[in-house]
Amino acid sequence: MKKNDCVFDAAYQASYEYLKELNERDIMPTDAAIASLKSLHIPMPDDGQNDVDVINELHEIGSPNTVASTGGRYFGFVVGGALPVTMAAHWLSTVWDQNAGTWILSPIAGELEDVAGKWMLDLLDLPRDAVFGFVTGATMATFSSIAAARSALLKRKGFDVKKSGLFNAPKIRIIMSEEIHPTNIAAFGYAGFGLDQIEYVPVDEEGRIIVDEMPELDDLSIVILQAGNINSGSFDDFDAVTRIANDAGAWVHVDGAFGLWARASAEKKHLTHGIEKADSWSVDGHKWLNLPQDSAIYFCRDGDAVNDVFGVTATYLMRDQNRQGNNYTPELSRRARGVEFWAALKSLGAKGVAEIVDRSCYHAVTFTIGLKEMGFTVMNDVVLNQVVFAVDDQEKTKAILEHVQNSGVVWLGPTTWKDKYAMRISVSSAATTDIDVRKSLKVFERAYQKVMNGNE
Ligand SMILES: *Cc1c(COP(=O)(O)O)cnc(C)c1O
Secondary structure, three states: OOOOOOHHHHHHHHHHHHHHHOOOOOOOOOHHHHHHHHHHOOOOOOOOOOHHHHHHHHHHHHHHHOOOOOOOOEOOOOOOOOOHHHHHHHHHHHHHOOOOOOHHHOHHHHHHHHHHHHHHHHHOOOOOOOEEEEEOOHHHHHHHHHHHHHHHHHHHOOOOHHHHOOOOOOOOEEEEEOOOOHHHHHHHHHOOOOHHHEEEEOEOOOOOEOHHHOOOOOOOEEEEEEEOOOOOOOEOOHHHHHHHHHHHOOEEEEEOOOHHHHHHOOOOHHHHOOHHHOOEEEEEOOOOOOOOOOOEEEEEOOHHHHHHHHOOOOHHHOOOOOOOHHHHOOOOOOOOOHHHHHHHHHHHHHHHHHHHHHHHHHHHHHHHHHHHHHOOEEOOOOOOOEEEEEOOOHHHHHHHHHHHHHOOOOEOEEEEEOOEEEEEEEOOOOOOOHHHHHHHHHHHHHHHHHHHHOOO
């Protein structure tokens, strides 16, 4: 056996140990683990090292320095875990090391994207003839959609932005709510728009855009709506806004980074009423679908606009009638993201996806009831998987959060909601069980007792 033959065994062993310990360990790295990171900082080595040793070192230093976000008690940000089948599919496709840029570079990458994208149009009940691109995250999904919107709106005015750029283009207007996720603003920046161009619309008490306060739309307007406010989980009124926007010839994009999955649930689909009348939609795979990181998709009604923006042609790229991945994404060479989408959807089925959504929302309700009983104020209407809560005294909320974060058992982060410091739970890992929720509630209870009543 050559010295490198065991490198996969080493990775397998390390992965197995990691997953076995995941639910017992502290959610955050210990101080000792963080201190060990220093040992990584050695000068660039002259001599190489045995591959197995490299993997073992990665496990020894790396694994304890991860955040246990694939476990059941990580509720910070909106992160999502990773279903075992998607990790395994990710492994295999890593060994394939396919370049998903064009079909001839990887027929399997192209076909799995094609199949998974169409399945998602069905599952999310979006226009079946929409095109789709597999990108790194919702930020790039929105950026890609905006680039298509820019191209399409200007083309309708007889202006070719690809050829002439934005400098002398008719002015595009950007309309979004005051409660917009900041990555949408960033995405407009990447697409060549200035922040001063944004027209912000006030929101109601759940962070939904107030339709009556929207400015008049025209055929050079791009409106961003949200399916799933990052704090409250609320949904904008898609039906009302798309009605106005469609009449005006405006473009509506939906940031549905996690909330678009509500559409897969019979219980939650009503929240997305009218969403299918938008022009483009973003959704993460790496959040609520529980794919490994670096996975999102966007859908766009206007396939010509998408291809116009992204299509790269050259004789050596050898295009044929098959799906050319790079026609839909800012990158040419990239990994085969369709693999894990396909594996998740095949393993779960439509019912399994709905079950993840419903179970997460059910856990959010259990949290809400438990937290209210303890004396916390739940500040949002818990319509989805997000719970924002606090006590009246902001300093005490801070102290409680610190206790919870230091528990090692459960982790969540702070937010500002209605100008108040608060804590936020996002139930978006499929690994979360009833037991995890119960354990977490106990930690909240202990922290509450300690800070509010001085009880140990
Ligand atoms: C996470 C998130 C984003 C950004 O998505 P990335 O995958 O991190 O690029 C955008 N909008 C909302 C509502 C989100 O939750």
